[in-house]
Amino acid sequence: MNVERLKRRFNKMAEIGATERGGVQRLALSDLDKEARDLWMKWAREANFNVRFDDFGNMYARLNGRFPEKRPIVLGSHLDSVPQGGRFDGTLGVLVGFEIMESLKERELELQHPVEVAVFSNEEGARFPTPMLGSGAITGVFTKQHVYDMKDNNELRFEDELKRIGYQGEETNRLKQVEAFIELHIEQGPVLESRTIPVGVVKGIQGLSWHQVQFSGESDHAGTTPLDHRKDPLLSAVRAVYRINSWVNSLNDETLVTFGKFHTMPGTINVIPSEVTFSMDIRHPDRSTLLNRVEVAKRLVREIALEDDTLSLCEDLSFMPPVDFDHSLIETLKESCGHQGIEYLELFSGAGHDAMYLNRLGRTVMVFTPSTGGKSHCEEEETSWEDIKLASAAMEQTVAKLSLSRQEIIDT
Ligand SMILES: [Zn+2]
Known part of the structure; x- marks a missing residue:
C-alpha cells in the first residue's frame, strides 16, 4: 500500500472541522460531516470504485472483482466525531481500508470476493444520542422510524438532516451479508502503548x-x-x-x-x-x-x-452482552502479523464500535493501533505513523488472504 497517499488523505480529511489545538469537530449530518462525505465520495469516484449510500446515509465504495455476486469483504469505520474530538477516531479505519482497497485495484489482482469500504453514520452518538446508529440500523438493532425520528439538542430530526445534506439513499443500497468485516481503530486506552506493542488483535468487545x-x-x-x-x-x-x-x-x-x-x-x-x-x-x-x-x-x-x-x-x-469476534479471522490476522514479524497483543475492546453490530452480518474482527497516552475523544488524540504502517500491513495481508486465490497470494 501507498502510505504517503494515505497520509495525504488523512491530513486533508483532518482539515475539515479542524480545531485550534489539532483535533477535529465533525458532528454527524452537520455541514462539516457533509464536507467530509463529499471529499470521500470524490476520492472513491476518482479511484473508479462503485459508490452508493443507503437510507441511513451509510456510504459504500466497492471493487467488484471477478465474482460480484459473492459476499463482500468489508473494511470501514466512521467519519463523524465527538465535539472537540481527535483526528484518528474512525477516520483512520475508513482511510486505511480505502488505501488497502485502492492498492488491491492497482495491482490488478483477480479478486475472489468483492471488497468494499463502508462509512457508517452517527457512530459517536454525540449529536443524535445513540452511538453506532447507522450500523445498528442496517443490522436490525434499531427500527427505521426510531432512527428517523431521533432528535438532536436543537430538536432537528435525523431524517430531515440526512435529507438536508443530500445523503438519504435507497434502502436497497444497505450492506447485507458479508464474507468478513474488518475494522481498524485506535485503541482509545493505554494498554498497547504501555507495553510498546504496535498492533492489537481484538478478540471481542466486553x-x-x-x-x-x-x-x-x-x-x-x-x-x-x-x-x-x-x-x-x-x-x-x-x-x-x-x-x-x-x-x-x-x-x-x-x-x-x-x-x-x-x-x-x-x-x-x-x-x-x-x-x-x-x-x-x-x-x-x-x-x-x-x-x-x-x-x-x-x-x-x-x-x-x-x-x-x-x-x-x-x-x-x-x-x-459481550461480543466475540470470529476465531478464524483472529487467527488469520495473527498469522499476517507473524509472517511480517510484527509484534501483536490480543485484547478486548473496552468501547463499542460499528464492528459490534456488523457481527450480525457475518464474521468480524478489529485491529487496534496504540493511542498515545491512552487518550481519545479529545484534541490530543495521537497515533504514530510507524504504528499505523504496521497495523495496516497486518490488515492488508489479512484482506489479501481472504480475497485472493492461493496462487496470487504466493505471487504477491
Ligand atoms: Zn470510533
Missing part, C-alpha cells in the same frame, strides 16, 4: 451491566441524633461502594466496576439522609463471568444492608 442501587434508612436531625442511634443509608452506600470496589480489585482480572452517579435524599446539610441511590456499571468480556460478578455485587449490597440495619434495593437498568 459486555456491560448497569444497575441502580438504593439504600434507605431513617432521616433525622444532624444535631440531636447520637451516631449510635442512626440508620444512615449514606454510610451503607459508601461501605458498599468500598467493599465492591475492593472485591473487584482483589480479583485481579478484567472485571471493571464504576459508580458514576450518587444522589442523597433529602440532600440537606443538617439532615441525616433517608435514602441514597447510586449507579453501578460492571464490565467483563465473558458473559457468564459478567453475570457472576453482578450476582456477587448484589449479594455484597444485601450483606451491608443487613449489617447496618438499613434496606437495600438493586434495580437492573440495562445489559449489553
Whole structure:
C-alpha cells in the first residue's frame, strides 16, 4: 500500500472541522460531516470504485472483482466525531481500508470476493444520542422510524438532516451479508502503548451491566441524633461502594466496576439522609463471568444492608452482552502479523464500535493501533505513523488472504 497517499488523505480529511489545538469537530449530518462525505465520495469516484449510500446515509465504495455476486469483504469505520474530538477516531479505519482497497485495484489482482469500504453514520452518538446508529440500523438493532425520528439538542430530526445534506439513499443500497468485516481503530486506552506493542488483535468487545442501587434508612436531625442511634443509608452506600470496589480489585482480572452517579435524599446539610441511590456499571468480556460478578455485587449490597440495619434495593437498568469476534479471522490476522514479524497483543475492546453490530452480518474482527497516552475523544488524540504502517500491513495481508486465490497470494 501507498502510505504517503494515505497520509495525504488523512491530513486533508483532518482539515475539515479542524480545531485550534489539532483535533477535529465533525458532528454527524452537520455541514462539516457533509464536507467530509463529499471529499470521500470524490476520492472513491476518482479511484473508479462503485459508490452508493443507503437510507441511513451509510456510504459504500466497492471493487467488484471477478465474482460480484459473492459476499463482500468489508473494511470501514466512521467519519463523524465527538465535539472537540481527535483526528484518528474512525477516520483512520475508513482511510486505511480505502488505501488497502485502492492498492488491491492497482495491482490488478483477480479478486475472489468483492471488497468494499463502508462509512457508517452517527457512530459517536454525540449529536443524535445513540452511538453506532447507522450500523445498528442496517443490522436490525434499531427500527427505521426510531432512527428517523431521533432528535438532536436543537430538536432537528435525523431524517430531515440526512435529507438536508443530500445523503438519504435507497434502502436497497444497505450492506447485507458479508464474507468478513474488518475494522481498524485506535485503541482509545493505554494498554498497547504501555507495553510498546504496535498492533492489537481484538478478540471481542466486553459486555456491560448497569444497575441502580438504593439504600434507605431513617432521616433525622444532624444535631440531636447520637451516631449510635442512626440508620444512615449514606454510610451503607459508601461501605458498599468500598467493599465492591475492593472485591473487584482483589480479583485481579478484567472485571471493571464504576459508580458514576450518587444522589442523597433529602440532600440537606443538617439532615441525616433517608435514602441514597447510586449507579453501578460492571464490565467483563465473558458473559457468564459478567453475570457472576453482578450476582456477587448484589449479594455484597444485601450483606451491608443487613449489617447496618438499613434496606437495600438493586434495580437492573440495562445489559449489553459481550461480543466475540470470529476465531478464524483472529487467527488469520495473527498469522499476517507473524509472517511480517510484527509484534501483536490480543485484547478486548473496552468501547463499542460499528464492528459490534456488523457481527450480525457475518464474521468480524478489529485491529487496534496504540493511542498515545491512552487518550481519545479529545484534541490530543495521537497515533504514530510507524504504528499505523504496521497495523495496516497486518490488515492488508489479512484482506489479501481472504480475497485472493492461493496462487496470487504466493505471487504477491
Ligand atoms: Zn470510533
